[in-house]
Amino acid sequence: MLISEFFIMVNQPTLLSSQLFYENRVVEVTLNRVMLGLWKEIETRRKRSASFNCISKDVSYTERTKHHCWRCKDIIFHCLDKAQRQQWVQTINNQLSLLSIRPKRLLVYINPYSGKQRGKWIYEQRVAPLFSRASISTDVIVTESANHARDHLKTEVDLKQCDGVVCVGGDGMFSEVVHGLVSRTQSDSRVDQNQPNQDLVPCALRIGIIPAGSTDCICYSTTGTNDPVTSALHIIMGDSQPMDVCSVHHNNTFLRYSVSLLGYGFYGDVLTDSERKRWMGPSRYDFSGLKTFLTHQYYEGTVAFLPAKDNLGNPRDKIKCRTRCHICEQGANNGQLLSGDHVYKMAEENSDEETSGDGVWRVIRGKFLAINAACMSCACPRSPRGLSPYAHLADGTTDLILVRKASRLDFLRHLIRHTNKDDQFDMSFVEVHRVRRFRFAPKHSNVISEVDLSETSGKKICNQVCTAHPNNDTGHSNWNCDGEILPHADIQVSVHCQLIRLFARGVERGTTFDTYTWSVIEGSNLSWQA
Ligand SMILES: Nc1ncnc2c1ncn2[C@@H]1O[C@H](COP(=O)(O)OP(=O)(O)OP(=O)(O)O)[C@@H](O)[C@H]1O
Numbered sequence: 001m002l003i004s005e006f007f008i009m010v011n012q013p014t015l016l017s018s019q020l021f022y023e024n025r026v027v028e029v030t031l032n033r034v035m036l037g038l039w040k041e042i043e044t045r046r047k048r049s050a051s052f053n054c055i056s057k058d059v060s061y062t063e064r065t066k067h068h069c070w071r072c073k074d075i076i077f078h079c080l081d082k083a084q085r086q087q088w089v090q091t092i093n094n095q096l097s098l099l100s101i102r103p104k105r106l107l108v109y110i111n112p113y114s115g116k117q118r119g120k121w122i123y124e125q126r127v128a129p130l131f132s133r134a135s136i137s138t139d140v141i142v143t144e145s146a147n148h149a150r151d152h153l154k155t156e157v158d159l160k161q162c163d164g165v166v167c168v169g170g171d172g173m174f175s176e177v178v179h180g181l182v183s184r185t186q187s188d189s190r191v192d193q194n195q196p197n198q199d200l201v202p203c204a205l206r207i208g209i210i211p212a213g214s215t216d217c218i219c220y221s222t223t224g225t226n227d228p229v230t231s232a233l234h235i236i237m238g239d240s241q242p243m244d245v246c247s248v249h250h251n252n253t254f255l256r257y258s259v260s261l262l263g264y265g266f267y268g269d270v271l272t273d274s275e276r277k278r279w280m281g282p283s284r285y286d287f288s289g290l291k292t293f294l295t296h297q298y299y300e301g302t303v304a305f306l307p308a309k310d311n312l313g314n315p316r317d318k319i320k321c322r323t324r325c326h327i328c329e330q331g332a333n334n335g336q337l338l339s340g341d342h343v344y345k346m347a348e349e350n351s352d353e354e355t356s357g358d359g360v361w362r363v364i365r366g367k368f369l370a371i372n373a374a375c376m377s378c379a380c381p382r383s384p385r386g387l388s389p390y391a392h393l394a395d396g397t398t399d400l401i402l403v404r405k406a407s408r409l410d411f412l413r414h415l416i417r418h419t420n421k422d423d424q425f426d427m428s429f430v431e432v433h434r435v436r437r438f439r440f441a442p443k444h445s446n447v448i449s450e451v452d453l454s455e456t457s458g459k460k461i462c463n464q465v466c467t468a469h470p471n472n473d474t475g476h477s478n479w480n481c482d483g484e485i486l487p488h489a490d491i492q493v494s495v496h497c498q499l500i501r502l503f504a505r506g507v508e509r510g511t512t513f514d515t516y517t518w519s520v521i522e523g524s525n526l527s528w529q530a
Pocket residue numbers: 110111112113114115116142143144145146147148168169170171172173174176212213214215216217483
């Protein structure tokens with residue numbers, strides 16, 4: 001009989017092989033080393049009923065289950081004597097210690113106020129026991145204020161003393177860690193972040209995300225789920241997923257980095273309104289989303305962008321970014337952030353769709369309900385396929401989505417399509433481009449966009465929310481940069497291909513059965529456990 005739930009590896013050199021007891025059977029157990037981890041091949045031939053007089057060894061391993069989740073399982077073998085047990089435990093531990101991709105020391109930041117304020121509980125109850133079982137030592141810091149983690153990483157930490165940084169919280173907490181690590185890496189390398197065209201130095205340390213926030217879009221888009229145990233196991237297994245980072249500048253001054261959404265208009269207004277309602281927790285986005293939708297504000301401005309190379313596909317090609325994505329490999333090979341400036345012009349006249357060849361900027365002017373740049377799919381529980389379902393995590397591009405002025409009903413249809421399988425880009429007022437840089441300039445006059453009150457449904461509520469709208473007096477919206485409000489509407493954005501790496505492996509395809517061993521514990525007496 002073959003215990004196929006574990007794994008079957010052929011043509012691998014055998015490290016150790018012996019007859020052990022498993023459940024009430026004698027089994028032939030073979031230990032092999034393969035590329036990504038330590039696998040065990042267990043071929044069992046029913047021989048004779050096992051003698052119960054033996055010594056146990058408890059092997060922990062991770063196993064992929066449903067919906068992209070991973071779980072930790074144990075298997076207990078029983079050995080004939082202490083010497084045999086010692087030999088197995090030592091061989092497995094030796095092999096595990098050779099896996100240098102697995103972290104041994106981690107720096108952990110917990111935001112106690114993320115999401116439903118359960119970050120500390122999630123870490124202590126669900127994650128810390130797994131780290132300790134995997135012999136990972138941790139320095140845990142519960143943050144005391146916003147930017148505590150960012151500033152600590154920027155100035156105080158000896159980065160050589162750890163193998164990775166873990167944040168427990170939401171997208172905002174991840175953003176803090178990215179800012180801390182990227183800024184620190186640039187200042188250690190004497191790179192000036194204020195130059196928009198500057199090539200940045202990639203960060204050496206990987207980042208892990210234990211999701212505990214309100215949106216958890218980055219965790220969901222990089223693992224396929226927002227499950228803390230799955231994220232902990234990706235960290236333990238030492239997975240590595242490169243990721244693009246956008247730098248955002250205003251007049252040659254660095255503002256912020258972004259890895260998920262840069263949104264002007266709708267998402268900027270939702271965020272501006274929701275920040276005043278933090279006390280509502282995650283449901284603040286539903287409230288502010290509805291309010292902003294009813295306001296139906298549009299904004300005038302000019303967008304200029306540098307298109308991506310053709311070999312990186314396009315935002316509607318139905319090629320999803322998956323583990324070991326070939327489009328992302330291509331992007332890294334292209335060296336997407338080409339140095340040297342390109343012809344750049346911001347058209348003053350209304351030059352819709354001025355087309356030009358590769359390396360030449362295109363300029364589009366208009367009235368927009370939303371301008372969104374999705375550097376990754378931005379999939380999250382609210383929108384399982386995301387803002388741009390075919391965007392890539394590490395290809396050096398961002399998908400620029402322009403939603404022009406449209407009726408409230410059409411905009412609602414567009415929004416609803418984010419939550420189901422319909423194509424949100426297949427609408428006459430929506431266009432989407434894969435780009436490596438873009439720039440936006442709002443129309444400078446003090447225009448207050450007219451609010452379309454012609455549709456009668458919700459007219460009364462709409463009148464009320466319009467009077468309370470945060471941006472009515474400027475005619476400008478705000479940029480939502482990964483959940484933070486930017487102080488300027490006029491921005492320049494460049495994508496930096498694979499600037500950071502996460503303890504993740506991207507969203508996995510299908511249901512292939514993967515199993516990895518990650519710890520072995522010596523037991524002393526016999527307890528029959530399956
Ligand atoms: N101790 C703290 N006190 C107050 N604010 C903090 C603290 N630690 C971190 N923050 C800030 O809290 C903000 C929100 O945190 P976080 O992103 O973790 O949760 P969230 O907003 O609920 O989730 P999401 O970003 O997924 O929507 C971040 O901008 C972060 O800078």
